[in-house]
Amino acid sequence: MTPASTLAARFRARLRALGIAPDDALVVAVSGGADSVALLHLLRFAVDGPPERLVVAHFDHRMRVESAADAAWVRGLARAWGLRAVQGAAEQVPGGEAEARTARWRFLEATRVDAGARAVVTGHHRDDQVETVLHHLARGSGLRGRSGIRPWQGTRLRPLLDEPRAELRAWARAVGLGWRADPTNALPLGPRNRIRNELLPLLEDIRPGAARAIARSAELAAADETALAEAERLLLEPLVRSREAGRVEVDLPRLRAFPEALSSRLLRRLSREVGGRLDRAGTRAALAFTLGGPGGAESRLPSGVVLRRSQESLEVEGPRLPERPADRSLRVTDPFVRGSAAVVVGGERWSVHWGAEVPDGGEVVQLAHDPGAPGFRVRGWREGDHLDGRPLSRLWSEAGVPLYRRLRRPVVEDAAGRLLWVPGSALSHTARDRGGPLYRIGITHVDES
Numbered sequence: 001m002t003p004a005s006t007l008a009a010r011f012r013a014r015l016r017a018l019g020i021a022p023d024d025a026l027v028v029a030v031s032g033g034a035d036s037v038a039l040l041h042l043l044r045f046a047v048d049g050p051p052e053r054l055v056v057a058h059f060d061h062r063m064r065v066e067s068a069a070d071a072a073w074v075r076g077l078a079r080a081w082g083l084r085a086v087q088g089a090a091e092q093v094p095g096g097e098a099e100a101r102t103a104r105w106r107f108l109e110a111t112r113v114d115a116g117a118r119a120v121v122t123g124h125h126r127d128d129q130v131e132t133v134l135h136h137l138a139r140g141s142g143l144r145g146r147s148g149i150r151p152w153q154g155t156r157l158r159p160l161l162d163e164p165r166a167e168l169r170a171w172a173r174a175v176g177l178g179w180r181a182d183p184t185n186a187l188p189l190g191p192r193n194r195i196r197n198e199l200l201p202l203l204e205d206i207r208p209g210a211a212r213a214i215a216r217s218a219e220l221a222a223a224d225e226t227a228l229a230e231a232e233r234l235l236l237e238p239l240v241r242s243r244e245a246g247r248v249e250v251d252l253p254r255l256r257a258f259p260e261a262l263s264s265r266l267l268r269r270l271s272r273e274v275g276g277r278l279d280r281a282g283t284r285a286a287l288a289f290t291l292g293g294p295g296g297a298e299s300r301l302p303s304g305v306v307l308r309r310s311q312e313s314l315e316v317e318g319p320r321l322p323e324r325p326a327d328r329s330l331r332v333t334d335p336f337v338r339g340s341a342a343v344v345v346g347g348e349r350w351s352v353h354w355g356a357e358v359p360d361g362g363e364v365v366q367l368a369h370d371p372g373a374p375g376f377r378v379r380g381w382r383e384g385d386h387l388d389g390r391p392l393s394r395l396w397s398e399a400g401v402p403l404y405r406r407l408r409r410p411v412v413e414d415a416a417g418r419l420l421w422v423p424g425s426a427l428s429h430t431a432r433d434r435g436g437p438l439y440r441i442g443i444t445h446v447d448e449s
């Protein structure tokens with residue numbers, strides 16, 4: 001067998017082992033780099049499934065000048081290989097790698113849901129795994145961090161995780177693939193690049209085979225992590241005295257009887273179960289309280305988790321999230337009959353006044369009445385809203401309105417669902433120019449609930 005056919009055979013076997021059938025619908029995350037192009041080629045040509053099952057997804061982070069050209073290149077590649085492509089782009093230039101990644105994953109996951117696909121498949125390979133593990137080690141991570149990335153995580157699938165980068169590249173060259181180079185990868189910029197370009201070659205030099213050994217160590221850590229999670233569950237269940245949403249009560253003397261390292265893990269597990277996370281300091285505080293350290297019957301941890309102890313039991317209660325009122329929209333068919341009402345959008349209250357008199361404060365406009373689509377409706381913003389034919393999301397991006405604010409802003413539309421006014425942002429031409437009698441409407445921000 002040639003190296004090319006052995007890699008393809010390994011890939012098919014790997015997909016089978018991960019439980020993926022040849023006709024499973026998949027979204028393939030393609031940056032245009034060598035790894036994800038190799039991944040796409042393998043899925044398209046080495047696996048015997050219908051091409052319609054694959055959707056190529058590319059996200060333009062808008063962080064490099066070439067990014068639009070990369071997006072066009074990926075579109076062209078998908079077309080040439082007979083595949084459907086979906087593209088997304090950052091609304092605003094992300095502030096850093098983490099923000100870029102969050103935006104990319106939001107897009108990839110939405111694409112997966114739209115496509116009804118089983119997974120988003122990425123081109124992560126063994127060197128990515130090793131870099132991740134070293135990066136986590138350098139930050140002092142525990143077992144979970146040391147186990148690196150997993151081949152199957154929720155709806156994310158990484159079938160190339162065992163393949164070294166050099167082998168993938170050699171295969172891609174042998175098959176005659178082209179790809180887009182990312183010159184920033186070679187720059188000594190962030191810690192990831194330096195681990196890749198400086199530390200890993202040094203480690204391999206000191207101890208040939210170090211990368212493979214680190215990847216193996218991550219696999220062992222992942223297996224230990226899985227076993228430990230199961231062991232925790234088995235130890236904890238007999239201790240549970242009662243359990244309801246956001247609260248668990250356990251047998252305190254039996255919890256105390258475990259070695260401290262184990263009690264700490266169980267306390268972290270209990271906190272996760274009730275919706276809180278304990279960091280190291282929080283775990284230490286929780287353990288001290290559980291073991292009978294100073295303090296009364298109750299301890300409030302920084303993460304919002306509350307512990308209550310008695311002789312016999314420990315109660316673990318999750319953080320109380322402030323209750324946000326449900327959205328309340330407003331529908332008015334005759335805007336000439338004076339009135340007022342409250343609307344709630346994303347937990348924030350707004351008061352709306354219409355008719356002859358509108359009190360001072362807030363923002364007031366005049367809208368043209370259309371008898372064919374009478375009156376107005378005030379509701380929260382929705383993805384896909386357009387104002388005068390332009391996506392509102394673009395308008396907001398230009399105005400620098402972040403997503404969390406958009407989710408709290410009301411919009412005003414007519415009975416036909418055409419946006420008339422976005423308070424604080426824009427008034428549509430339709431609302432001003434359609435020639436019907438004018439009515440006044442005002443919106444005032446009341447409070448944040």
Ligand SMILES: Nc1ncnc2c1ncn2[C@@H]1O[C@H](COP(=O)(O)OP(=O)(O)OP(=O)(O)O)[C@@H](O)[C@H]1O
Nearest residue numbers: 029030031035036057058059060101121122123124
């Ligand atoms: N712009 C993009 N559009 C679509 N997919 C991408 C894009 N960038 C990266 N990917 C996918 O993610 C994989 C890993 O890329 P890279 O190592 O650059 O990302 P990362 O940020 O380190 O990874 P992670 O997504 O795990 O945080 C690529 O092989 C590809 O499948």
